[in-house]
Amino acid sequence: MVINFNCPQCGADLKYNIKKKLLHCEHCDYTEEVREKQDGIRESADEDGRFHCPSCGAVHDAKEYDMSGICAYCGAPLIISERMEGSYRPVKLIPFEYDKSQADEAFLKWCDKGKLTPKEFKKKSILNHLKPIYAPYWISDSVVNTKMRARAERVRSYIVGDEEVIETEHYSVYRDMDIEYENVDYDGALSLDDEEMHKLDPYSFEALKDFVAPYLAGFEARQYDMGAEEIAPLIQKRVRGYAEEHVRSSIVGYSSVMVMDSATDFLSMNMDFVLLPLWFFEYNYKGKTYNFMMNGQTGKVVGEPPVSNGKAFAWFIGIFVIVFVIALLIGGLLL
Amino acid sequence: MIFGSFRKLLTGLYILMITVFSAAAVTAASEQRVYDDAGLFSDSESRELEERIQELKAEQGIDFVVVTTDNTYGSSTRDYADDFYDNGGFGTGSDNAGVLYLIDMDNRQIYLSTCGQEPIRYLNDDTIQWIVGGEALRHVSEGDYYRSALSAIEDTAYYYEENKNSYENGGGSISPSPKGADNGFDLSATELGISGGIGVAAAGGAVGVMKANRGGKVTVTGHDYMKKGAVRINDQRDMFINRTIVRHRIRRDDDGGGHGGGFSSTHHSSGGVTHGGGGHGF
Numbered sequence: 313m314v315i316n317f318n319c320p321q322c323g324a325d326l327k328y329n330i331k332k333k334l335l336h337c338e339h340c341d342y343t344e345e346v347r348e349k350q351d352g353i354r355e356s357a358d359e360d361g362r363f364h365c366p367s368c369g370a371v372h373d374a375k376e377y378d379m380s381g382i383c384a385y386c387g388a389p390l391i392i393s394e395r396m397e398g399s400y401r402p403v404k405l406i407p408f409e410y411d412k413s414q415a416d417e418a419f420l421k422w423c424d425k426g427k428l429t430p431k432e433f434k435k436k437s438i439l440n441h442l443k444p445i446y447a448p449y450w451i452s453d454s455v456v457n458t459k460m461r462a463r464a465e466r467v468r469s470y471i472v473g474d475e476e477v478i479e480t481e482h483y484s485v486y487r488d489m490d491i492e493y494e495n496v497d498y499d500g501a502l503s504l505d506d507e508e509m510h511k512l513d514p515y516s517f518e519a520l521k522d523f524v525a526p527y528l529a530g531f532e533a534r535q536y537d538m539g540a541e542e543i544a545p546l547i548q549k550r551v552r553g554y555a556e557e558h559v560r561s562s563i564v565g566y567s568s569v570m571v572m573d574s575a576t577d578f579l580s581m582n583m584d585f586v587l588l589p590l591w592f593f594e595y596n597y598k599g600k601t602y603n604f605m606m607n608g609q610t611g612k613v614v615g616e617p618p619v620s621n622g623k624a625f626a627w628f629i630g631i632f633v634i635v636f637v638i639a640l641l642i643g644g645l646l647l
Numbered sequence: 648m649i650f651g652s653f654r655k656l657l658t659g660l661y662i663l664m665i666t667v668f669s670a671a672a673v674t675a676a677s678e679q680r681v682y683d684d685a686g687l688f689s690d691s692e693s694r695e696l697e698e699r700i701q702e703l704k705a706e707q708g709i710d711f712v713v714v715t716t717d718n719t720y721g722s723s724t725r726d727y728a729d730d731f732y733d734n735g736g737f738g739t740g741s742d743n744a745g746v747l748y749l750i751d752m753d754n755r756q757i758y759l760s761t762c763g764q765e766p767i768r769y770l771n772d773d774t775i776q777w778i779v780g781g782e783a784l785r786h787v788s789e790g791d792y793y794r795s796a797l798s799a800i801e802d803t804a805y806y807y808e809e810n811k812n813s814y815e816n817g818g819g820s821i822s823p824s825p826k827g828a829d830n831g832f833d834l835s836a837t838e839l840g841i842s843g844g845i846g847v848a849a850a851g852g853a854v855g856v857m858k859a860n861r862g863g864k865v866t867v868t869g870h871d872y873m874k875k876g877a878v879r880i881n882d883q884r885d886m887f888i889n890r891t892i893v894r895h896r897i898r899r900d901d902d903g904g905g906h907g908g909g910f911s912s913t914h915h916s917s918g919g920v921t922h923g924g925g926g927h928g929f
């Protein structure tokens with residue numbers, strides 16, 4: 313089933329408005345709270361991998377859509393309800409904080425910081441490529457127990473007569489701690505690089521809202537490819553590292569510490585499927601595609617901009633000349 | 648002669664590049680002194696070394712640098728240590744006084760490089776051999792790099808202080824002053840070459856850092872995900888096992904000049920800076 317929502321005042325499409333945090337009609341400025349909709353739903357059925365846009369009737373190939381998208385003909389939201397059922401239904405989501413104009417501004421500011429970024433790349437026209445996406449994430453709360461055994465030494469030295477005395481006290485150290493971690497997030501999409509996604513962190517999870525479909529009106533949302541069972545070991549690995557680092561940092565007051573062994577067990581762990589907001593940007597420059605992502609809640613940008621050879625050369629020459637002259641001066645004085 | 652200059656130039660070039668990269672990894676504000684390029688220390692070990700170095704700097708005013716590497720790009724351990732020190736902008740005072748301890752996994756050598764009037768004077772050849780041939784060597788040959796570095800730092804601090812006192816009490820004669828008299832400004836082809844090389848390296852390194860820093864990095868740590876106040880300590884024991892005591896006789900020099908009177912041999916690094924130092928294979 314493909315659905316979207318119509319305005320009770322004028323019948324145009326309702327979309328989620330980031331600024332107002334409400335469902336909004338761009339045509340007559342009607343607004344309403346975001347909640348599970350009972351009325352005002354337009355729907356059309358999937359027929360053999362094709363469906364009609366509920367607003368304009370245009371025919372779409374279902375393969376080209378994930379959980380939600382936008383009609384290429386009329387711009388209406390398309391929410392594909394059977395793709396978010398059962399374990400595929402997001403439990404919660406963080407709505408966008410950065411709207412298009414804020415994202416543009418944050419992105420241009422980030423571009424300005426790139427000293428080697430080509431001029432063309434900084435032009436405003438490229439901002440048409442920015443698009444908002446809800447990305448699939450797993451978030452996990454867990455309680456872990458870490459037991460660590462270490463040997464530690466405290467060394468002091470002093471002089472007696474013409475002898476140097478080095479005194480070493482040897483200790484056996486043991487720690488057993490329970491630590492709670494919350495909202496450890498891990499992306500569940502194969503197409504998104506785990507390391508890159510981790511760079512977008514942190515998200516502030518106080519902003520989590522219970523998921524209802526109208527949040528997706530006007531946004532592209534992606535379903536996960538990696539289920540809870542696949543992601544759980546990856547989250548555990550990350551949390552285990554956090555816990556052992558924390559326990560290790562509690563061993564203090566020694567000249568040296570050597571960890572003999574440590575073990576971390578998960579006393580409890582749960583996982584929820586959530587959607588997190590990001591602005592996605594794809595840009596072709598001299599035959600190469602560059603991808604950027606911006607945290608849709610904080611504006612943090614991740615991705616490698618292209619390098620302008622001209623600018624790199626200019627910096628190189630500039631620095632070379634300065635260092636060369638300084639080196640000559642210093643060399644002349646010393647040699 | 649020409650070959651020697653060229654080699655020095657190359658060394659300076661490579662090491663400057665490495666220093667620029669290493670130093671750029673940390674913001675200019677923080678005073679990094681541990682450069683574990685060979686990855687021999689754990690994060691916490693690096694942190695502890697940094698802390699100890701800061702303490703000693705505050706207490707005794709000695710600027711320590713600890714460097715590990717698994718690739719010196721063909722240069723000798725000594726050149727690598729000296730150039731790393733010169734290019735890193737370390738040291739205190741107008742003569743950049745300080746000491747660098749290098750664990751060179753490439754040439755399997757440890758090396759202590761001294762720079763500046765006081766370190767070169769107080770850490771004479773005998774003392775340096777004593778330091779790099781002692782605990783520092785024992786630990787490094789056992790594969791305990793952290794304790795090797797720690798021993799090198801502690802021993803250096805200790806003997807430095809000893810010899811300094813010895814000097815100040817009139818026990819030591821002033822060691823020969825560094826060779827190479829200042830004969831004014833003189834542009835030679837070698838100098839042009841070296842300066843050019845340094846310029847190329849610095850510019851290449853800086854542009855390289857600009858390129859490398861484009862992508863953004865992971866900024867969250869475990870603490871960001873820890874629930875507030877949700878750590879329960881079930882058991883926490885620090886049990887004393889035993890105490891070991893090592894004694895050794897402090898060496899007295901036979902020339903009657905006291906402990907600080909030993910000879911400090913010096914040489915010039917590729918950047919033209921005077922260094923003392925000594926090392927030991929492992």
Ligand SMILES: [Zn+2]
Nearest residue numbers: 319322337340
């Ligand atoms: Zn309306």
Ligand SMILES: [Zn+2]
Nearest residue numbers: 365368383386
């Ligand atoms: Zn349509």
